[in-house]
Amino acid sequence: MKLASLDTGRDGRLVVVTKDLSRQADASAIAPTLQAALDDWDRHAPALRALAERLERGEVPGAPFDPARCAAPLPRAYQWADGSAYVNHVELVRKARGAELPPSFWTDPLMYQGGSDGFLGPRQPIPLADEAWGCDMEGEVVVVTRDVPLGATREQALGAVVLVGLVNDVSLRNLIPNELAKGFGFFQSKPASAFSPVFVTPDELGTAWREGKLHRRLEVFLDGEPFGRADAGVDMTFDFGTLVAHAAKTRSLCAGSIIGSGTVSNRGPDGGPGKPVSAGGAGYSCIAEVRVVETLRDGAPKTPFLKRGNRVRIEMRDDSGASIFGAIDQAVGG
Amino acid sequence: MKLASLDTGRDGRLVVVTKDLSRQADASAIAPTLQAALDDWDRHAPALRALAERLERGEVPGAPFDPARCAAPLPRAYQWADGSAYVNHVELVRKARGAELPPSFWTDPLMYQGGSDGFLGPRQPIPLADEAWGCDMEGEVVVVTRDVPLGATREQALGAVVLVGLVNDVSLRNLIPNELAKGFGFFQSKPASAFSPVFVTPDELGTAWREGKLHRRLEVFLDGEPFGRADAGVDMTFDFGTLVAHAAKTRSLCAGSIIGSGTVSNRGPDGGPGKPVSAGGAGYSCIAEVRVVETLRDGAPKTPFLKRGNRVRIEMRDDSGASIFGAIDQAVGG
Numbered sequence: 001m002k003l004a005s006l007d008t009g010r011d012g013r014l015v016v017v018t019k020d021l022s023r024q025a026d027a028s029a030i031a032p033t034l035q036a037a038l039d040d041w042d043r044h045a046p047a048l049r050a051l052a053e054r055l056e057r058g059e060v061p062g063a064p065f066d067p068a069r070c071a072a073p074l075p076r077a078y079q080w081a082d083g084s085a086y087v088n089h090v091e092l093v094r095k096a097r098g099a100e101l102p103p104s105f106w107t108d109p110l111m112y113q114g115g116s117d118g119f120l121g122p123r124q125p126i127p128l129a130d131e132a133w134g135c136d137m138e139g140e141v142v143v144v145t146r147d148v149p150l151g152a153t154r155e156q157a158l159g160a161v162v163l164v165g166l167v168n169d170v171s172l173r174n175l176i177p178n179e180l181a182k183g184f185g186f187f188q189s190k191p192a193s194a195f196s197p198v199f200v201t202p203d204e205l206g207t208a209w210r211e212g213k214l215h216r217r218l219e220v221f222l223d224g225e226p227f228g229r230a231d232a233g234v235d236m237t238f239d240f241g242t243l244v245a246h247a248a249k250t251r252s253l254c255a256g257s258i259i260g261s262g263t264v265s266n267r268g269p270d271g272g273p274g275k276p277v278s279a280g281g282a283g284y285s286c287i288a289e290v291r292v293v294e295t296l297r298d299g300a301p302k303t304p305f306l307k308r309g310n311r312v313r314i315e316m317r318d319d320s321g322a323s324i325f326g327a328i329d330q331a332v333g334g
Numbered sequence: 335m336k337l338a339s340l341d342t343g344r345d346g347r348l349v350v351v352t353k354d355l356s357r358q359a360d361a362s363a364i365a366p367t368l369q370a371a372l373d374d375w376d377r378h379a380p381a382l383r384a385l386a387e388r389l390e391r392g393e394v395p396g397a398p399f400d401p402a403r404c405a406a407p408l409p410r411a412y413q414w415a416d417g418s419a420y421v422n423h424v425e426l427v428r429k430a431r432g433a434e435l436p437p438s439f440w441t442d443p444l445m446y447q448g449g450s451d452g453f454l455g456p457r458q459p460i461p462l463a464d465e466a467w468g469c470d471m472e473g474e475v476v477v478v479t480r481d482v483p484l485g486a487t488r489e490q491a492l493g494a495v496v497l498v499g500l501v502n503d504v505s506l507r508n509l510i511p512n513e514l515a516k517g518f519g520f521f522q523s524k525p526a527s528a529f530s531p532v533f534v535t536p537d538e539l540g541t542a543w544r545e546g547k548l549h550r551r552l553e554v555f556l557d558g559e560p561f562g563r564a565d566a567g568v569d570m571t572f573d574f575g576t577l578v579a580h581a582a583k584t585r586s587l588c589a590g591s592i593i594g595s596g597t598v599s600n601r602g603p604d605g606g607p608g609k610p611v612s613a614g615g616a617g618y619s620c621i622a623e624v625r626v627v628e629t630l631r632d633g634a635p636k637t638p639f640l641k642r643g644n645r646v647r648i649e650m651r652d653d654s655g656a657s658i659f660g661a662i663d664q665a666v667g668g
Binding site: 010039076077078079081084102105108110111112113114115116117118127129133150151172175180181182183184185186187188189190191192246247249250251252253254256257 | 344373410411412413415418436439442444445446447448449450451452461463467484485506509514515516517518519520521522523524525526580581583584585586587588590591
């Protein structure tokens, strides 16, 4: 089933959405919010699924589904932890600044603790007070878990995944070097992230969801031009089971925890950085990566970071070309 | 007024508590949870305050208040950001490993994004799967905010503080070096924090709450022995207004955001590290600091990190010796 939150109140209003994203039905009689549904998933999921099936069959009236009326499926969450599972991406970024990739990065997941007290809806503009901060998009896949016990194994962790979605993990690149140099990780350099209109249960993904990875291309557009189409199932060094287990090593995770894949990134056929979409490659899911490629090739980056008025679109389609999660489609705002 | 959450359900059940912490009255008819109260503070705070005053005057029956029945005042929160405002402490830790303190650390607050999806109640044991992780307590002051707009000034940020409390920011010291070396900050090294039984409105602190600081000694005990009694109002380089504004520089903060001071730490009279309580000094609010002092003095640390069965107590008293927030009093558990 597919779930969304209408943009009303702090936590939204839960709706189920048809597979083709055309219609919605109010689900607030079952659970007022997605967090409430997740807090008691065993009880609420069957009722939500039954409602979704009746909506699909036209047995409940429903209403047109409009992503512009959506908040993030979890407008605020108790946990947002973002991995960096495409180690290829990490290696590239380091190479551009002349730093070696520690060998442990291939075996020990990199993950940062994100801020989760307010997310952007799929069509809300990215607030950007200062263009000099170097605003970038990062196209990623996320999973949402039920409760995960402290010390969960990879298998337990993967079994706790109940929803899958997309995120634009907005980053302020020019604030990152100073912040990371301080040693405590990201804070100001990671403003509010934006999420896809709907999160879906793994069964909606069919065989594309296997081995803890989502084997579909993540389409990223900048001002309408194709920017990336990397396969999220390729070059993902750590699957979601491993990422969730990493997050739960020393503490339990609350139902509704959102765990991200990190920027989706594919190597080129030669094992090096991939080519731009315009050159037939898989392109990039963030601007930083193309700047790294430009730096390695030309000695300096050429593609600028986001400016006010730029537009970012992130989406994923099934074999028939239908959008699975709906599109994150945001302007960069003032 | 003083507010607590009884340990029932995921978000607790809101009670108001008398100033002397002896009695409580159910407040769930006003707001079921503290988060619900914070989400609509202007509406709920007056009603809660009226109830607290009637409880104080014996006009409502109330019941005995038992910290052992408390969850953390916010059993889970949307935002937990911990500063490191006692730069003295940061300088000491760096000195012990032969590293310089960058001058910017005196002007640009250090802050990490904490995990907020599950906190420990004041009497709940600290789960510790492996003593080799080097478990440490960190005694700190925290504030809870109402909504804070993106880009808030220090004054606006300070005005958004509605509650004050204490935290034991549990840290796994031996996991920190590897985690910080990866560059993305703390994650596994910061398991669930524990909070004081009650959070209080700033007016409960009288003149001890001024200039965005809490001018009271933070009493820390290890296995019943005095370990620290540093004044939280002394050597705090960044006040809470500055810390909250730092957190809100690039994103808004949701009502119920918890912002921490970092480990409370006082210099000695000579400007160097303080002496142990047993030697007449202000002692330390975490084990890491005494280990640093031991390393600087003797070449190696002597005080071990926490082991199962150890007991940590963190409290703050008013001029009459009465506990303001109640005590965090936790065993280290298995």
